[in-house]
Amino acid sequence: xxxxxxxxxxxxxxxxxxxxxxxxxxxxxxxxxxxxxxxxxxxxxxxxxxxxxxxxxxxxxxxxxxxxxxxxxxxxxxxxxxxxxxxxxxxxxxxxxxxxxxxxxxxxxxxxxxxxxxxxxxxxxxxxxxxxxxxxxxxxxxxxxxxxxxxxxxxxxxxxxxxxxxxxxxxxxxxxxxxxxxxxxxxxxxxxxxxxxxxxxxxxxxxxxxxxxxxxxxxxxxxxxxxxxxxxxxxxxxxxxxxxxxxxxxxxxxxxxxxxxxxxxxxxxxxxxxxxxxxxxxxxxxxxxxxxxxxxxxxxxxxxxxxxxxxxxxxxxxxxxxxxxxxxxxxxxxxxxxxxxxxxxxxxxxxxxxxxxxxxxxxxxxxxxxxxxxxxxxxxxxxxxxxxxxxxxxxxxxxxxxxxxxxxxxxxxxxxxxxxxxxxxxxxxxxxxxxxxxxxxxxxxxxxxxxxxxxxxxxxxxxxxxxxxxxxxxxxxxxxxxxxxxxxxxxxxxxxxxxxxxxxxxxxxxxxxxxxxxxxxxxxxxxxxxxxxxxxxxxxxxxxxxxxxxxxxxxxxxxxxxxxxxxxxxxxxxxxxxxxxxxxxxxxxxxxxxxxxxxxxxxxxxxxxxxxxxxxxxxxxxxx
Ligand code: GCU
Numbered sequence: 001x002x003x004x005x006x007x008x009x010x011x012x013x014x015x016x017x018x019x020x021x022x023x024x025x026x027x028x029x030x031x032x033x034x035x036x037x038x039x040x041x042x043x044x045x046x047x048x049x050x051x052x053x054x055x056x057x058x059x060x061x062x063x064x065x066x067x068x069x070x071x072x073x074x075x076x077x078x079x080x081x082x083x084x085x086x087x088x089x090x091x092x093x094x095x096x097x098x099x100x101x102x103x104x105x106x107x108x109x110x111x112x113x114x115x116x117x118x119x120x121x122x123x124x125x126x127x128x129x130x131x132x133x134x135x136x137x138x139x140x141x142x143x144x145x146x147x148x149x150x151x152x153x154x155x156x157x158x159x160x161x162x163x164x165x166x167x168x169x170x171x172x173x174x175x176x177x178x179x180x181x182x183x184x185x186x187x188x189x190x191x192x193x194x195x196x197x198x199x200x201x202x203x204x205x206x207x208x209x210x211x212x213x214x215x216x217x218x219x220x221x222x223x224x225x226x227x228x229x230x231x232x233x234x235x236x237x238x239x240x241x242x243x244x245x246x247x248x249x250x251x252x253x254x255x256x257x258x259x260x261x262x263x264x265x266x267x268x269x270x271x272x273x274x275x276x277x278x279x280x281x282x283x284x285x286x287x288x289x290x291x292x293x294x295x296x297x298x299x300x301x302x303x304x305x306x307x308x309x310x311x312x313x314x315x316x317x318x319x320x321x322x323x324x325x326x327x328x329x330x331x332x333x334x335x336x337x338x339x340x341x342x343x344x345x346x347x348x349x350x351x352x353x354x355x356x357x358x359x360x361x362x363x364x365x366x367x368x369x370x371x372x373x374x375x376x377x378x379x380x381x382x383x384x385x386x387x388x389x390x391x392x393x394x395x396x397x398x399x400x401x402x403x404x405x406x407x408x409x410x411x412x413x414x415x416x417x418x419x420x421x422x423x424x425x426x427x428x429x430x431x432x433x434x435x436x437x438x439x440x441x442x443x444x445x446x447x448x449x450x451x452x453x454x455x456x457x458x459x460x461x462x463x464x465x466x467x468x469x470x471x472x473x474x475x476x477x478x479x480x481x482x483x484x485x486x487x488x489x490x491x492x493x494x495x496x497x498x499x500x501x502x503x504x505x506x507x508x509x510x511x512x513x514x515x516x517x518x519x520x521x522x523x524x525x526x527x528x529x530x531x532x533x534x535x536x537x538x539x540x541x542x543x544x545x546x547x548x549x550x551x552x553x554x555x556x557x558x559x560x561x562x563x564x565x566x567x568x569x570x571x572x573x574x575x576x577x578x579x580x581x582x583x584x585x586x587x588x589x590x591x592x593x594x595x596x597x598x599x600x601x602x603x604x605x606x607x608x609x610x611x612x613x614x615x616x617x618x619x620x621x622x623x624x
Contacts, residue, residue, distance in 0.1 A: 050154075050166035050173030052423060054229045054250075056311050057146050057172070057219055058380075065131050065145075065188070065218040069109045070101040072128040073120065077193070084128050085157035085189045101130045109218055110148065112211030112349035113192070122584070124210055126193045133186040133220060142223045142251070143181050145188060146174040148216025148351075148379060152200065155191040167413065168201060169194070169215070170376035170398060171420035190214060199407040201417055202400040206375070207596060208340055209582040211349040216379050224306040226251025226277070231302055232426050233260065233281060235315050237464050240328060241284045243315070247302060249277035261301040273304070289328045290314030290429045292369040292623070295390035297429075314387060314429035318466060320492045323523050323569035325466070327392075327432075334392065334572025335618045336370040337363050337600075338528060340581045341378045344603040347582060356382040360389055362578055362601055366611065367618035372527060372574050375400050375438050377421045387430030394574075395421060396435035396470075399451070403437075406446035414454050422461050431465065434458055435527075438470040439497060448486045455490045470527045472497040479508030484518035493571070494519055495527040500563065501556035502531035510562040523571035526564070530576040531556040533610065534591045535602035548591040553598075554609035561617045575600060575614055 054060065072084060079099065088097045107113055113120045113127050120127070135143075147154065151169030155162060158177050166173040194212025196204045229250035236244040247258055254277035260269040265285050273279035288296040297312040317328050324331045342348070343355040350356065356379070363371050370392040373382065377395050386393050397417055404410050418436065425431050436454050440447050451469055458467050468491045475482030481498070488494050494517065500506055517524065533553035546552045557575070564573055580599035586592040595603060600611040 050156075050164050051175060052230075052420065053146055053172040053174045054144070054221070054223075054227070055231070055424060055427070056309055057148075057217075057221065059310050060219075060221045061223065062146075062219040062221045063133075065133065065220055066109055068106045069129040069131050069214070071105055071107050071113075071130070072099055072101060073105070073117075073123075074126040074128055075123065077126050079126060079128055079191065084191075085162065086160050087130075087187070087189075101128075107213070109214045110216045110351040111213065112151070112215055113213035114209070114211055115346070115348040123212060124195050125212075126191055126195075127213060129190040129192060129214055131188045131218075133181075133188055134184060135181055135186055135220075137181070137183045138222065140225055142176060142178045142225060142227070144174045144176050144178075144221045144223070146172065146219045146221055147190075147214065148172050148218070150190065150192050150214050150216075151194045151210070151212050152197070153191075153193040153195070155193075157187075157189040157191075159186055168417050168420070170378075171417055172216075172424055173420070174221075199404045199410050199413075201403065201410070201413055202375070202398040203402050203404060205402055206398075206400050207583050207585060208375070209342070209349075209584060211342075215349050216351050224251070226253040226256070226304070227307040228302055228304055228309045229277075230423065231281075231309070233300055233302070233311075233313055234427065234429070234464055235287075235317055238317065238319060240289060240315075240317055241286060243281060243283050243285070245281040247271070247273065247279040247281060247304075249273050249279075249304060249307075251277070251306070253306060256305040258302065258304045261303065262298050263301070264298055287315040290316040290387075291328055292390040292392060295388060295430075297388065311427060312384075313427050316429045318392075318432040318464070320466060320523055323521055323571075325493070325523050325571045330623070332369075332571075332623050333621050334370040334525060334574070335368050335621060336372055336394070336527075336572055336574030337366060337368050337614075338372045338374045338574055338577035339363065339378075339579075340374055340577065341376070341382070342581045344579050344581060344599075344601075345605060347603065350382070351379055353381040353385060356385045359578065360386055360391060362605075363391060364389060366578075366600070366615045369623065370394065370432075370572065370574070371578075372396070372435075374577065377424070380424065383425055383428050383430060387428055391430065392433075393428070393431045394433040394435055395425060395431050396438065397421060399437035399440060399454075401439045401441075403440055403444070403447070405440075405444055405450040411446075411450045411453065414450065415457060418454060418458055419461065422458070426462065433466045433468060433493070434462065435495070436467065436469050439472045440469070441473060442486055451487055452490050455487070466492040468493040468495045468525070470495045470497060472528075474498065476500070476504060476507065478514075479506075479512055480514040480516065482516045483524075484516075488519045488522065492522070494522050494524045494569075496524070497528035497576070498526065499529060499531070499576075501559055506559065510559045511566065513563055513566045515566065515568055517568060520568075522569065524567055524569045525571055526567070526573040528574060528576035529556075529560050530598045530600075530610075532591070532597040533608055534597050535580075535604070535606045535608055537591065548588075548597070550609040554613055557610040557613040557617075561613065579603065579605075
């Protein structure tokens with residue numbers, strides 16, 4: 001008996017030991033980030049994840065926090081352990097504190113940190129930002145801190161307390177500070193970390209510069225106790241007169257009378273919000289519809305009993321009918337160009353209206369009527385200005401190439417980022433397409449399931465726009481493209497990237513190219529094509545290297561415009577890309593030097609030979 005029971009106990013112990021070992025292994029498999037999160041959650045009880053941001057921030061009662069911010073550069077990330085946000089000060093003579101914002105450098109906000117100080121040039125890590133805010137408390141007001149974007153992870157502290165965090169470098173977020181802001185001096189500290197994450201969006205590898213920091217505007221916003229948080233004022237799908245939307249109030253006085261006014265149309269629509277603060281909007285009017293030829297925007301006033309928001313909104317209908325794209329009941333050919341959020345003349349992240357104007361003027365000059373904002377939501381100035389200039393906009397999520405679709409939390413991150421993207425720009429009629437991914441591969445575990453689910457979510461959130469995902473895994477044999485992907489069954493447009501003439505040699509005359517399409521009834525959009533050229537490098541019969549020369553790039557474009565004549569259901573094309581841009585992986589010391597040279601314009605704003613091929617091609621295409 002004795003022996004048996006000892007054995008049992010030992011067995012049980014071994015079992016227990018095995019179980020513990022198994023669990024320990026499980027625990028140790030939990031990624032470090034989760035541990036850090038856990039540690040942060042435990043050490044900062046009550047921190048919250050960022051709130052969904054109110055929309056149309058620039059029309060709110062706001063104090064800009066842009067300008068110089070003091071910083072602590074923290075390459076090792078030790079600032080967490082030192083609890084930098086507590087801003088400890090030496091008390092006794094012998095005390096010492098190994099960090100301080102005082103006496104340290106400062107950086108401009110908005111702006112990436114990499115191009116502001118040489119020691120930050122290739123920084124992928126943590127920079128702590130501090131802003132002092134002198135504030136006078138007002139009764140019956142709520143106060144928020146709103147960020148246009150922080151790349152990539154942001155931990156935000158107010159008056160020494162962590163108020164929350166946000167993941168994702170390209171969408172807005174906010175925190176309410178009504179209960180913690182005080183009269184006089186307040187301190188806002190932001191830990192911005194642009195380290196790449198394996199389970200991030202994007203993941204570890206991408207072909208653009210990883211600009212870090214507080215890259216877009218920061219505002220302190222005052223609202224009434226109940227304010228108009230968000231709204232949707234857009235035409236119903238397939239209808240050029242019926243508006244179907246909603247208005248969402250946030251606060252304790254949820255049931256209110258609300259008016260939507262469009263003075264120019266003498267329209268004054270009255271509605272009521274329910275106990276959840278939600279009001280339906282449903283009215284009809286004769287609009288001058290927004291189009292590239294006539295980018296008409298109306299002043300729209302949304303007025304509740306406690307708040308008023310004014311916006312500029314256009315009304316248009318975009319839909320697919322058969323294998324064509326229709327804008328306001330007319331077939332439209334999308335004359336696109338890809339653009340990264342970078343000002344090449346500054347070799348820095350773009351964030352301002354001026355930066356947007358530079359890029360969009362070049363696109364207009366090339367006779368584009370559409371722009372693809374690659375590969376992440378760009379700043380709001382870019383979207384609003386494009387709309388004003390009559391450029392249709394494609395907005396995209398950074399679900400780019402190698403994404404860990406099966407990693408815990410990744411589908412949720414994709415969903416949240418999509419919601420943030422749609423929420424900010426839902427009322428921008430210029431945006432006609434939501435793109436949910438670029439060059440992901442169907443063999444990646446969980447990719448199809450995650451992206452199909454995301455596409456369904458997107459459609460339920462916004463049925464008024466087209467939805468797509470960009471593919472580049474088409475077959476190309478015997479001068480024949482074989483275009484297939486599971487996702488094509490769920491999207492409105494077949495969007496594909498092809499680099500024939502650059503990464504892939506031609507297999508025959510462009511004019512003889514054949515196409516096999518899995519979905520024969522959907523419009524096809526060439527979302528990327530092109531090749532590299534260093535401006536000024538020319539190639540004549542004597543020269544040995546054709547590559548990198550303007551003539552070689554020009555020839556690719558000439559051949560591609562012939563290829564386009566062979567594509568069934570072609571609804572548009574989009575060269576990769578408007579202007580050379582920075583990408584550290586492009587390392588040829590003479591021709592690239594850290595720049596992707598596929599631009600049609602050089603980083604100095606010089607037009608390459610291929611630019612003129614594209615401009616001519618677009619000028620020949622007349623949309624009615
Ligand atoms: C890809 C990708 C781009 C990239 C381009 C290139 O298709 O989508 O992000 O920059 O090719 O190779 O230049």
